[in-house]
Amino acid sequence: GASPKKVYKTPRLKTLGSVK
Amino acid sequence: MFLQSDTPVQLVSSQSSSVLGEETIVLQYEAGMxxxxxxxxxxxxxxxxxxxxxxxxxxxxxxxxxxxxDAVVCQQELTQFLDDLLREKLIEATAPAP
Incomplete structure (x- = not known):
């Protein structure tokens, strides 16, 4: 009856660029 | 700063974010990144x-x-991710409560 756990992925931070 | 299990972390005030599909876009005002x-x-x-x-x-x-x-993988990857956020000044860590 427990809800199935979600698929895990590695958390990532990606730099998109500089506003300046 | 070395992140430990009891280290509190919080978002810095100089940021703004928006969810775009499955991704989240974050702007850091001070760094302009x-x-x-x-x-x-x-x-x-x-x-x-x-x-x-x-x-x-x-x-x-x-x-x-x-x-x-896996708990070990989770710990390692979470710490790495939070370290990245700290380095880019998107979050700040404070000293654990005594």
Missing amino acids: YYELNEMGGFIWSLLQASKGMTVGQIRQKLLDEFEV
Whole structure:
């Protein structure tokens, strides 16, 4: 009856660029 | 700063974010930089938005509760991700309560 756990992925931070 | 399980972390005030599909886009005003978080990064970001001063251990437990992941892998990858956020001045860590 427990809800199935979600698929895990590695958390990532990606730099998109500089506003300046 | 070395992140420990009882280290509280919070979002800095000089940021703004928006969810775009599965990704989260974050702007850091002071540095003038913008970033993209993947779906899992966005989930952690949403936890930090909802609760100021959440500890690393509390975030880890949330991930373990909701996702199918090995505890050791979760700890390593969460710490790496939070280190990245710290380095880019998107979050700040405070000293654990005595």
